[in-house]
Each structure stands twice: as C-alpha cells, then as structure tokens.
Amino acid sequence: MNKRKKPLYQEFTKGIIKQNPVLRLVLGTCATLAITTSFVNGLGMGLAVIVVLVCSNVVISLLRKAIPNKVRIPAYIIVIASFVTIVQMIVKAYIPVLDQALGIFLPLIVVNCIILGRAEAFAGKNSVIASALDGLGMGIGFTAALCTMGLLRELVGAGTIMSGLQSLLSIFGDHVLGGFDGIDLYEVFPALEKLSFEPITLFLLPSGGFFTFGILMAITNRIAEGKGEKKAELHDCGSCPMAASCRMKPEEEKKEESA
Amino acid sequence: MKFYFALLLMGLLTQNFILAKFLGICPFLGVSKKLNTAAGMSAAVIFVMCLATAVCYPINLFLESHDLAYLQTIVFILVIAALVQFLETVMKKYMKPLYRALGIYLPLITTNCAVLGVVILNVDNGYNFPQSMVNSFAAGLGFGLAMILFAGVRGRIENNDIPKFMEGLPITLVAAALVSLSFLGFTGIIEGMGLM
Numbered sequence: 001m002n003k004r005k006k007p008l009y010q011e012f013t014k015g016i017i018k019q020n021p022v023l024r025l026v027l028g029t030c031a032t033l034a035i036t037t038s039f040v041n042g043l044g045m046g047l048a049v050i051v052v053l054v055c056s057n058v059v060i061s062l063l064r065k066a067i068p069n070k071v072r073i074p075a076y077i078i079v080i081a082s083f084v085t086i087v088q089m090i091v092k093a094y095i096p097v098l099d100q101a102l103g104i105f106l107p108l109i110v111v112n113c114i115i116l117g118r119a120e121a122f123a124g125k126n127s128v129i130a131s132a133l134d135g136l137g138m139g140i141g142f143t144a145a146l147c148t149m150g151l152l153r154e155l156v157g158a159g160t161i162m163s164g165l166q167s168l169l170s171i172f173g174d175h176v177l178g179g180f181d182g183i184d185l186y187e188v189f190p191a192l193e194k195l196s197f198e199p200i201t202l203f204l205l206p207s208g209g210f211f212t213f214g215i216l217m218a219i220t221n222r223i224a225e226g227k228g229e230k231k232a233e234l235h236d237c238g239s240c241p242m243a244a245s246c247r248m249k250p251e252e253e254k255k256e257e258s259a
Numbered sequence: 260m261k262f263y264f265a266l267l268l269m270g271l272l273t274q275n276f277i278l279a280k281f282l283g284i285c286p287f288l289g290v291s292k293k294l295n296t297a298a299g300m301s302a303a304v305i306f307v308m309c310l311a312t313a314v315c316y317p318i319n320l321f322l323e324s325h326d327l328a329y330l331q332t333i334v335f336i337l338v339i340a341a342l343v344q345f346l347e348t349v350m351k352k353y354m355k356p357l358y359r360a361l362g363i364y365l366p367l368i369t370t371n372c373a374v375l376g377v378v379i380l381n382v383d384n385g386y387n388f389p390q391s392m393v394n395s396f397a398a399g400l401g402f403g404l405a406m407i408l409f410a411g412v413r414g415r416i417e418n419n420d421i422p423k424f425m426e427g428l429p430i431t432l433v434a435a436a437l438v439s440l441s442f443l444g445f446t447g448i449i450e451g452m453g454l455m
Contacts, residue, residue: 026428029288030372034281073369074340081333089329104379107332111372113285206279207439214425214432222424 011130015137021114022145023220028114033209040164042150044098046143052083057123057135076119084109097167157203159185263393265454270397272445277405283373297410301403303364312395315378343369
C-alpha cells in the first residue's frame with residue numbers, strides 16, 4: 001500500500017512536530033482555542049483525542065476494503081461517533097472534573113477535523129499498524145500543542161503551573177507523581193503579591209486564546225521557514241475531510257476572483 | 260417574551276458562537292476573506308442550524324423517552340450529515356438560484372462544530388421547542404455577525420504592511436483576538452437590561 005516505502009516509525013514521528021496537526025496543519029482549532037485555559041484541560045482533551053484517534057484509525061483501517069467509496073464519510077463518522085460516546089461515558093464516570101471542564105467540547109470531538117481528516121487522508125488507505133502509529137503520533141502532536149498553549153495561558157492568566165493535575169490523574173490512584181498538584185507562583189514567590197503583581201486574566205478569556213494561538217503560530221512559522229518549509233495555511237485541501245465533495249477548491253476561488 | 264429577547268442578545272453578543280464559545284472557527288478563519296462568501300456561508304449556517312434544531316428536537320424527545328440519551332452524539336451527527344446531504348440534493352433539483360447562492364457551502368457545514376454544538380447546547384440547557392429554535396436562530400445570527408465583521412477587518416489587514424513573520428494566519432488570529440476583545444464589552448448587557 002505504501003508506495004513511498006517510508007520506515008514505519010516515521011508514520012509515528014511525523015505527527016509530533018513536522019506535521020503537527022494544530023500548528024502546522026491547522027486542524028481542530030475550535031477545541032484548541034476553547035479548552036486551553038489550563039494545562040490540565042489541554043492534557044485531558046489531548047488524552048481523549050488520542051484514544052478516539054487511535055481506535056477509530058485502527059477500525060477504519062480494518063474496514064477500508066469493506067466500506068464502499070461513496071458512503072465512506074458517513075461510515076467514518078459512525079465509527080468516530082461510537083468511540084467518542086465510549087470516551088464520553090468513561091470520562092463522565094471516572095473523571096467528572098474533566099467532564100465539567102471540557103463541557104460541550106467532549107462530544108464535539110466527533111466533528112474535530114483531525115480525526116475525520118486522518119481517517120480520510122491516512123487510515124482509509126494504509127495498513128492497520130501504520131494507521132495506529134499515525135493516529136498515536138498525531139494525537140501526541142495535538143496533545144503537545146494543547147499542553148503548550150494551556151501552560152502559557154495558565155501561567156500568564158492565572159499565575160499557576162499545571163494546577164489541578166492530581167484530579168486528572170486520580171483515575172490512576174491517589175498519589176501519582178508523588179502527589180504533585182501544580183505550582184502556584186504566588187505561594188512560591190510571595191514577593192509577587194507584595195508588588196501587587198496580578199495575573200493577566202484576559203489570557204483566560206476567549207480573546208487571549210486567539211492571541212496566544214496567533215503568537216504560537218507565528219513562532220512555529222518562523223521556525224518552519226528557517227528549515228525551508230512553507231507556512232501553515234488553512235486552505236490545505238489535502239487534509240480537509242470534505243475535500244472530495246467540496247467545490248470551494250483554491251483554483252476555483254482564484255477564478256472567481258479574476259472574474 | 261423577555262427570555263426570548265435575552266436568548267437573542269446572548270447569541271448575538273455576549274455568548275457569540277465564534278468569539279466567545281469558539282464554535283465554528285474553521286469557517287471563520289477560512290471563508291471570511293471576502294464579504295460575499297462570508298455572507299453566503301452565514302446564511303447557509305443560519306438555515307442549517309434552524310433546520311437541524313427542528314429535526315433533532317423531536318428525535319431527542321424520542322431518545323429520552325426510551326432511555327437512549329447516551330446515543331445523542333451519534334444520532335445527532337448522523338441526522339445532521341444526512342440532512343445536509345438531502346438538502347443539497349433537493350436544492351440542486353428544485354431550487355437552482357438558492358443552490359447557486361448557498362449550495363457550495365453546504366458540504367462544509369456537515370462537519371461544522373457550530374451546528375452540532377447548538378443542537379447539543381439546546382439539549383444540555385433543557386430548552387423547550389420555541390426556545391431551542393430562537394436560540395439556534397440567534398446563534399446563527401451571531402455567527403453571521405462575527406463572520407461579516409471579520410471579513411471587513413481582514414480587508415483592512417490586506418492593505419497593510421505586516422511584519423513578515425506575522426503574515427497569514429498569525430495576524431488573522433491576533434485580529435480575531437481584538438474583535439473578540441471588543442465583544443467583551445457587551446458583558447453584562449443582559450443583566451443590565453433586566454432580562455435575566
């Protein structure tokens with residue numbers, strides 16, 4: 001199946017930095033902006049997406065010869081929605097704190113374009129092991145981007161680092177990581193309070209989300225340019241799941257403009 | 260009546276789908292380059308949101324009466340996807356002018372989190388049928404308002420000299436941050452008017 005004969009481990013590594021789904025492919029922006037108000041939320045969302053992405057990639061790859069081409073998108077959506085429902089139930093039962101933090105964005109993983117995009121661009125054409133590795137790599141890339149954004153916004157917006165980590169990890173037991181439950185800068189540096197240094201709450205608000213994402217993207221663009229790669233762009237029809245049925249192709253847009 | 264007006268204001272200003280709730284960011288960044296495409300997309304979204312709510316409301320009643328509420332996510336997304344496909348086919352066959360205006364945006368809406376989002380929010384908030392419809396319409400209008408405003412902002416950006424590393428998406432996102440910041444000014448308007 002794989003014509004380029006890339007080594008298998010590359011399917012895993014490409015998603016983490018080179019084709020990072022959030023910062024390079026610009027997929028799943030809604031969830032990225034909305035839930036990254038803290039590191040823990042980003043991590044929780046990332047873990048949920050990893051589970052759904054790996055499972056749906058494996059199942060879709062297994063079914064790739066059984067699914068008729070014409071109805072593949074609805075079929076993919078059913079597979080993805082089933083796994084999202086399972087994850088939703090698990091989170092509701094075992095980590096209710098996370099369920100409250102993610103709110104509507106937990107069921108909305110169904111329409112997260114990373115998952116449908118990977119199903120369409122990769123899992124529908126490649127072997128099971130390659131698809132699982134691809135899903136895992138992309139999921140970790142997504143999680144890494146969310147955690148970075150969450151860390152920044154939490155630090156500037158609330159003056160804490162990884163606060164509430166224990167409640168997320170409580171599913172594994174009471175004292176994971178030696179009971180580490182984040183750092184409150186105001187406790188570590190009491191001087192901050194004396195100087196009446198206040199966190200910039202704006203960064204926790206929607207506007208701060210857009211701003212942080214913009215700055216992060218500028219930085220990654222700069223790094224990518226230094227390595228001779230092109231900038232992240234939204235109109236990357238190759239990664240969009242709707243490309244097959246969509247008539248808003250870039251060429252047509254250009255024609256429209258010149259007309 | 261007061262509550263409906265509050266819903267309308269919330270959808271348009273304080274709880275704007277794009278600028279406060281981050282639903283439908285992809286079309287917001289992707290299709291807001293020109294005013295006419297932004298307007299077309301918004302009209303399609305308003306239309307599909309209202310239709311999806313009207314269809315999903317009775318379905319949800321059925322699911323809840325049979326203890327199947329956990330199937331909501333699967334059923335809603337399938338209903339919306341089927342609905343959009345059906346709508347496209349019918350429009351193509353019987354409503355040519357409307358299809359030319361809205362048709363190209365319809366496939367983009369199938370996997371738009373704003374549409375599924377509004378349906379789930381209506382259910383989560385326990386709105387009854389008229390409330391759900393007003394909420395969906397308001398959410399769609401708010402989506403349109405943000406899209407159209409932002410299309411204007413982007414027009415301005417294009418005529419300016421931007422630092423090279425900020426060109427493209429980064430400056431668009433920072434501009435979105437500023438638009439979102441201005442919408443923050445509406446906070447409290449509903450309480451202030453005594454609607455809630």
